[in-house]
Amino acid sequence: MKRLTALLAVMLLALFLVPVAMAADVFPSKPVTGLVPMAPGGSSDLMARALEKYWGKYSPQPMVIVNKPGGGGVVGTEQIVRSKPDGYNMYIAYGSGHDIVMPSLQKMPYDPQKDLIAVARVSIHSVVIVTGANSPFNSIKDVIAYSKKEGKPVTTAVSVKAGAVDLALTAFGKAAGVNIVTVPFSGGAEATTALAGGHLMIGGGHPSEVIPHIKAGRFKPLAVVLPQRDPSMPDVPTLKEQGVDVATWGSVKGVAVPAGTPKEVVKYLETTILKICKDPEFLETMKNLNQPVMCQGSEEFTKFIKQATEDYAKLIKELNIKID
Amino acid sequence: METFSGLISGFSIALTPINLLFAFIGALVGTAIGVLPGLGPAATIALLLPAIYVVSEPVTAIILMAGIFYGSMYGGSTTSILLNLPGEAASVVTCIDGYKMAKKGRAGAALGIAAIGSFVAGTIGIVGLTLFAPLIAEFALSFGPPEKFSLAVVGLLMAVTLSGSSIIKGLVMLALGLLLASVGLDPISGKTRFSFGVIELQSGFDFVTLAMGVFGLGEIFIGLEAAVKVEVATTKVGSVWPTLKDWAASRMAILRGTLIGFFIGVIPGGGAVISSLVSYAVEKKVAKHPEEFGEGAIEGVAGPESANNAASSSSFIPLLTLGIPGNASIAMIFAALLIKGITPGPFLIQEHPEVFWGVIASMYLGNVMLLVLNLPLVGLWAQLTRVPFGLMAPVIILFTVIGSYSIQGQAFDIYSLIGFGLFGYVLRKLKFEPGPLVLAFVLGPMVEQSMRQSLLMSGGSFLIFVTRPISLSLIGLFAVLVAGQAALTIYKRFSPNN
Amino acid sequence: MDSARLNRAEKASSVVLVAFGAFIAWYSWHYLKLGMMIMPGAGFLPFCIGMILAVLGAAWYARTLLAPAAPRKALETGEAGGAAAGAESARSVILSRLLPGVLLVVLYAWLFEKAGYIVSTVLFMVGWQKLVEREEWVKTAIVAVTSAAFMYVLFARLLRVSLPSGSWWS
Structure with a gap:
């Protein structure tokens, strides 16, 4: 009887210890989730999928990409902010419009700097102003001239509300005296599809989103909204070259995890991403996606996000842009 | 020619061992679950949706889902014929004559003709999909926000008006579906709606959870109540090969069913249910012995079964070219595509040719597999219909609970699953059809966003929906259909023959 | 459910639906804001849906008044006993199976x-x-253990879903 009791006790103990032992594995013991708060097919999503492709090369566990679009990126980012800070929930696209632009325009349900830990920067996406191939516009001057002559609003496709593209186009409208009506979609892919169908007059997007359409002859590029020309499309003049004094940093694309994630886990993720950044195959993939690789480690990236947010706040104040 | 080379490359993708395996698994599992009493295609796909999180290649995942979709359609007809229990509305018609045939000892013939008809119709439907989808995709670019809005709304309304059941209840389902879709952060203003302080609700309801709750769990709750024991017509199936006489009777029915199904499937809001109803009506009209209908006429099985399979194939056309799912089952495939990072739309064929052609090619293969699975193994499936409810019900509950938990790893989703299950139960008790609810939930964000985009484009004028030709013709087409239906109803009521 | 009970349930539900629709419309108008015509706010669509639901609820109620006159009479006269017994057994099924x-x-x-x-x-x-x-217990034990094990193999091993190990035990 005694032996039986002992046996039972051991079995029960074993039953309870198994899960404990399973939980004590080293990071990562299961696939990590890379959440993209934008619709599939946009520039953030493409970059996330490029990261996912080479993640397995440097980490024993694969990365699983999940798209959670909505609210200009807020929906998905908020999900990350309140997810378990164990490193298995990564936010890809940190530094997008809703992280560095939106806080200056409206109240956020979370603090993009305090509630998230910047892991690494991967790329910077400039904003390109384009128009459909059949459009009468051939340069920014044509758009301004049209607006002055007809006095009608210029409908503009942008990927999300209050994102970097929306802001760049709104800033252009204010500075050039053009009545720009930005029409937000849920991601760059949808916005460019609508523009390709000729349903809007002009549109904005990141090089990775618009270059395929330019190559296919569906879009004409009008201007790049950067201080200097974008290396991925050197033939396209900047807004400044065309006499409109507006330039932004575009959209920054990095990786973040929720605040409270253990330091060693953040370090592991940072090292893994920086390794991927040097992988020649990854660089080739990113080149094909028309996304410049501009990697930064956790510490520098945190400072960069702070600086970029301040720059945008200043621009918004100068141009007196308000939403709603 | 481009189509031809696309199809060839599609076959080279579909024929890789892994994709072949998943097409087979999909067909097998789809049939197996679809055969279980009470679980129709929509419920089957909903139950198995979490599986796509595990399959990493998008093509493979969609091939799996398409296989499940087809398999469950086949499985559903088996349950209808042997048990008189339609898994969903699309098989209701099959019950009428199929069950009668089974009672008369002709279960084999009924199952056989259903499988053959489904195979022929499914294959012809895919040929149509192969030929027409690329053409429609080019035209699809002219669908801007106003057109998308009109198409989505017309599609939703059609799903209700064509279904033949109560229009008021159908509209209530649509409105509730749209309302459920609006829970969470508003995509345009960034404001939270209807979350009432619940953090988990800020990102809105999860589609898979909703579908599994309303279809899977709701069905189980109803089953719990039904004290009536299911009467199995027979499990002795007999020969599945149709006799020459059967073949002569059903040959044309299969062809007519295919044509009807194909065209109805393309219409948003159409799909398997309506096409099977229309096919049955047509067969009854053209039959030499209409009095045999309802007493076990083989045409009454062959026509509708062909129609609903042709419709399943052709309903992929609006999904893959416009990115607009036409019915609840296709809406799940739509969700699966989005989860796998693919936005179906005009550029799908160019941007993801491997997905487009791979899936189409696998459909050809899947249909062959299903024919092979169904004709010789039909006896085995018949045995599956006898799985006792006491075992089936809790296992399905485990499926839904673990499935909904696995999506985000939060217990909240299990509670919302149960909530949707109870909701689905109440809907069934009050004689509501949950299909339009799920469809509206999926299309909700598109309806709202395209409406607001259109108003931005027009400067706040609703006239934009009637001044653009495509949008206007969609609305016009709908008006004509409704008027036609109303006229038909009135004519029937006052015609002296009735 | 027999038709008289269904009818009563439908009546009650339609009233609930009207109230619910009205609440949604009020909430959308008050908290979410309708916005302007050119840029409808977050509450615009929910407001419309709320109004539509209220109208549909009213139409549904009207419908229930028209439909069921015949079965009601039948219930009052001959079939009253049978129908009541039916309702009784339906209730007991709900209590004995659905509720647990x-x-x-x-x-x-x-x-x-x-x-x-x-x-x-x-x-x-x-x-x-x-x-x-x-x-009985033996069958219960077999079914419970095999199905739990089967689902574990399926989800945790084959589909690699991470299942909770239990916060009470760790």
């Missing part, structure tokens, strides 16, 4: 993360076989 079934699922959900997958699933299956299906 639903409660078990809720309990399962509550235990799922706390007690972990294995314990909660075995408990749920045992509860179901005993309380809903009234099976």
